Amino acid sequence: MTRRGAGLALLACGIAGLPFLASSAYLLTVFNIIGLSTIVTLGLILLGSSGQVSLGQAAFYGLGAYGSALLSRDLGWSPWATIAIATAATAGVAYLVGVPTLRLAEHFFVLATLGFGIIVNVLMVQLVDVTGGASGLRDIPGLRIAGVSLAADRAFYYLVWGLALAALLLAQNITSHRTGRALRAILGSEVGAAALGVEVSRYKMQVFVASAAYAALAGGLYAHYIRFISPSPFSLYASLFFLIMAVVGGLTNIWGGLFGAALITILDQVIRAQVPRVFPRVGGEYQTAIYGILLVLIMIFFPSGIVRGALDLGRLLRPVGPEPAKGGSA
Amino acid sequence: MLALLPQLLLTGITIGSIYALIALGFVLIYGVTGILNFAQGEFSMLGALVCATLLAWHLPLATAALISVAATCVLGALTERLAVEPAFGAHPLTLIIITFGVSMALRGLALMLWGADPYALPEFTPGPPLVLLGGVLVRQAVWAIGLSVAVVGALFTFFVRTVPGAAVRACADNAFACRLVGISPRRVSLAAFTLSAALGAVAGIVITPITGATYDMGLGLGLKGFVAAVIGGLGNAPAAVVGGYLVGIIESLATGYLVPGYAGAITFLVLLAVLFLQREGVLHGAQRRRA
Numbered sequence: 001m002t003r004r005g006a007g008l009a010l011l012a013c014g015i016a017g018l019p020f021l022a023s024s025a026y027l028l029t030v031f032n033i034i035g036l037s038t039i040v041t042l043g044l045i046l047l048g049s050s051g052q053v054s055l056g057q058a059a060f061y062g063l064g065a066y067g068s069a070l071l072s073r074d075l076g077w078s079p080w081a082t083i084a085i086a087t088a089a090t091a092g093v094a095y096l097v098g099v100p101t102l103r104l105a106e107h108f109f110v111l112a113t114l115g116f117g118i119i120v121n122v123l124m125v126q127l128v129d130v131t132g133g134a135s136g137l138r139d140i141p142g143l144r145i146a147g148v149s150l151a152a153d154r155a156f157y158y159l160v161w162g163l164a165l166a167a168l169l170l171a172q173n174i175t176s177h178r179t180g181r182a183l184r185a186i187l188g189s190e191v192g193a194a195a196l197g198v199e200v201s202r203y204k205m206q207v208f209v210a211s212a213a214y215a216a217l218a219g220g221l222y223a224h225y226i227r228f229i230s231p232s233p234f235s236l237y238a239s240l241f242f243l244i245m246a247v248v249g250g251l252t253n254i255w256g257g258l259f260g261a262a263l264i265t266i267l268d269q270v271i272r273a274q275v276p277r278v279f280p281r282v283g284g285e286y287q288t289a290i291y292g293i294l295l296v297l298i299m300i301f302f303p304s305g306i307v308r309g310a311l312d313l314g315r316l317l318r319p320v321g322p323e324p325a326k327g328g329s330a
Numbered sequence: 331m332l333a334l335l336p337q338l339l340l341t342g343i344t345i346g347s348i349y350a351l352i353a354l355g356f357v358l359i360y361g362v363t364g365i366l367n368f369a370q371g372e373f374s375m376l377g378a379l380v381c382a383t384l385l386a387w388h389l390p391l392a393t394a395a396l397i398s399v400a401a402t403c404v405l406g407a408l409t410e411r412l413a414v415e416p417a418f419g420a421h422p423l424t425l426i427i428i429t430f431g432v433s434m435a436l437r438g439l440a441l442m443l444w445g446a447d448p449y450a451l452p453e454f455t456p457g458p459p460l461v462l463l464g465g466v467l468v469r470q471a472v473w474a475i476g477l478s479v480a481v482v483g484a485l486f487t488f489f490v491r492t493v494p495g496a497a498v499r500a501c502a503d504n505a506f507a508c509r510l511v512g513i514s515p516r517r518v519s520l521a522a523f524t525l526s527a528a529l530g531a532v533a534g535i536v537i538t539p540i541t542g543a544t545y546d547m548g549l550g551l552g553l554k555g556f557v558a559a560v561i562g563g564l565g566n567a568p569a570a571v572v573g574g575y576l577v578g579i580i581e582s583l584a585t586g587y588l589v590p591g592y593a594g595a596i597t598f599l600v601l602l603a604v605l606f607l608q609r610e611g612v613l614h615g616a617q618r619r620r621a
Contacts, residue, residue, distance in 0.1 A: 053423050100606045107366055107422050111560065112605050115598035118553075122595035236549075240430065247427060289438025295431030299424050300416045 008169065011258075015161045019154050028153035030269060032225065035160035036218045037261035041245040042164075042171045043214030046207045048251035049175055051187040054208075055239045056097075056113035057215050059120035062234025063090040064216025065223040066124065066131060069140045072224070079143050083220035087213050094212030095205065102204045117239050124231035136230030143224045156225050163221070164258075167214060171254050174210070179203060187252065215242075237288075244291055247298055250305020259307055264291075336465035338586040339579060344471040344540070346578020347478035348374075351533035352555025353562065353570040354482065355526035360564050361502035362515075362522040364422065368429040369409060370530055371552020372436040377402045377531025378543035379440060382449035391454065399531045405436075406527025410520050418516070433548070440545035448542040451535070470539045477536050481529065482571055489567075498522065502565075550594075554581070557601040 019028060040061055047054055067086030072079045101112040124131050131137065142151040143159070150156050174180060182203045185193035194200050223229050245264045249256025271287045302309025352370055359367045377398050384394035413432050417424055453470045460467045489495035501508045501518040508515055533551070534543065541547070558577045562569030577597060584596040 051423070053427070101602075104605060107426050108560075108605055110423070110426060111366075111556075112602060114553075115601045115605075118598045119595045119602075122592065126589065126591045126595075240434065243427070243430075286438050286441050288434040289442060292431045292433065292435025292438060296413045296428050296435065299420075299428045299431065300413070303417075303420060303424050 012165055019157055025153055028157055032153060032157055032160055034262050034265045035164045036222050037245060037265055038164045038258050039167050039218040040215045040242050041257040041261045042167050043211035044242055044246040045251060045254055045257045046171050047211040048246060049183045049187060050204050050207050053110050054113040055110055056117035057242045058234045058238035059117040060090050060212040060215035061219040062120060062124060063093060064219030065229050068220035069137050069223040069229055072141050079141055079224045086220050087216040090216030091209045091213040094209045098205050098208045102201060102208060117236055121231055121235050134231060136228060138228050140223050140227045142227055160221055175254060244295055248306055250308045253305050253308060256305045256307050334586055336463045338582045340465040340467050342579030342582030343575060344474050346575035347475045348533045348537045349555050349558045349577050350571040350574025351478050351481060351529050352551055353558035353574045354567060355529040356556055356559035357564060357567050357570045358526050359522050362498060363519045365425045369433040369436060370526060370555060371548035372433050373402050373406060373527040373530025374534030374551050375440060375548035376405060378534035378538040379444050379449060381535045382451055382543055395535050398535060399528050402527045402531035403524045406523045407520055410523035437546060437548060444545055448544045450542050451538040453539045474536045481532060554597060557597055560601060561604050
């Protein structure tokens with residue numbers, strides 16, 4: 001067994017055992033949200049491995065959610081099938097979006113995904129007949145296996161984390177073999193990679209479609225877990241939130257995706273609970289201030305993520321004196 | 331349908347003049363530093379909210395506006411020194427994400443300081459609206475259009491006629507050559523952020539008597555100004571001003587003739603179309619690297 005395999009097995013055991021240590025419904029819900037966010041963030045990191053950043057990830061997340069919710073609710077199809085169909089359809093949408101946009105230089109691609117995300121969100125609000133508008137869709141069927149409902153937090157926990165681990169494994173396989181080497185070459189220099197015979201546009205398209213499929217899968221799971229969806233969790237703000245998760249973990253670091261999703265989701269819960277005590281007047285999205293500052297600090301001091309940054313810091317400090325690497329901020 | 335057209339055009343030109351100012355701020359920073367500054371709209375928000383607060387402290391409107399523009403300038407300079415300068419030379423994506431972070435931070439801080447309620451400013455010169463070409467124009471709209479034309483004019487004079495202006499243009503052209511002749515690109519970058527903050531603040535203060543000011547107005551204004559700048563090719567200031575008026579008019583026509591809720595989507599549809607069509611110009615701008 002390789003070191004990586006051992007790490008993954010250890011992680012799987014830890015995840016399997018966690019509900020026995022922390023079994024309150026609140027904690028399980030938080031863990032489930034972390035699992036869903038991990039899947040979306042992994043997609044962003046796959047994309048990041050090719051030097052691209054997307055601000056439309058929440059739109060793909062939303063397309064998966066709305067697609068699967070509508071098919072299962074209005075046509076009565078099994079949610080398992082509709083999640084798969086919605087994921088495949090969203091991947092198709094990503095392909096169509098990617099054909100013209102992936103040729104753009106990196107920061108114009110960011111803009112194009114941002115524009116796409118806003119358009120999709122406006123459609124979710126405006127197409128009232130289909131999406132229910134701002135008040136959203138209710139009565140989305142839950143997931144069942146052989147007649148047993150997976151609606152309970154604990155059952156859903158094992159489902160979402162099983163899929164998150166599979167997504168992690170897949171992402172790791174993609175980035176550690178031929179495609180991964182090609183992506184790293186593209187990240188280093190697109191022109192250089194092309195000169196070495198790497199089909200730049202094909203690889204970029206593959207990871208973009210994969211990242212959209214990751215987001216759509218998580219979105220489908222979300223819709224059948226919460227069983228109610230509205231446009232607001234799929235807004236530009238959500239895209240930024242996923243980007244922060246990816247950036248905290250390191251935009252090209254697969255394992256960082258898990259770390260970033262967990263850290264930011266937990267931080268969000270803490271902020272929501274604590275900030276009103278300090279600023280009782282404040283309502284709404286005040287936490288953006290904290291995330292904004294966090295984002296700036298990480299990009300200045302740890303541009304390759306907190307995990308990598310802390311490791312580098314530890315290595316740097318070792319000759320002076322052994323310093324335990326902590327995932328701290330500067 | 332056609333009877334509505336003059337009114338929609340007038341509204342579009344009014345809001346377009348605001349977008350033009352913001353777009354100019356984008357172009358200024360992008361031209362000099364190669365950074366897309368997503369915090370641009372927040373400068374407008376801060377200009378407007380600071381001005382409203384000073385007015386509430388019984389300062390005259392002109393004084394309040396001047397102090398607020400100056401305060402926003404300081405903030406623009408601080409943004410450059412604290413958030414952008416430390417990451418100088420980093421990957422362009424890193425710098426974009428940083429400006430996103432600054433934008434989120436400013437919006438969140440504004441919410442903490444001013445709350446979510448909208449603030450108002452009085453019209454600069456109160457009076458009945460003017461009737462022009464079969465449309466109605468509030469007096470503040472004349473201020474918006476006039477001030478934006480004046481500021482754009484002043485800016486062009488600055489760039490073409492003065493030595494500091496020439497230094498900024500030189501820096502946008504070739505930062506390395508600038509260093510050879512003793513112009514510091516870092517100082518020019520600081521100047522660009524300061525000046526862009528001033529442009530944003532003026533835009534925010536002028537539009538507030540018409541639309542009101544809230545902590546989250548910067549996102550919408552910034553994105554529209556940004557679309558305007560992209561339409562203009564990002565490296566071209568006069569084209570960005572034209573882009574601003576175009577976005578304003580398109581938005582106004584879409585609001586008038588389509589379901590108003592779709593107007594926001596239309597602007598970004600235009601952005602996507604421009605990005606696809608304008609590949610040559612866009613790529614040319616993107617490949618410019620700082621020395």
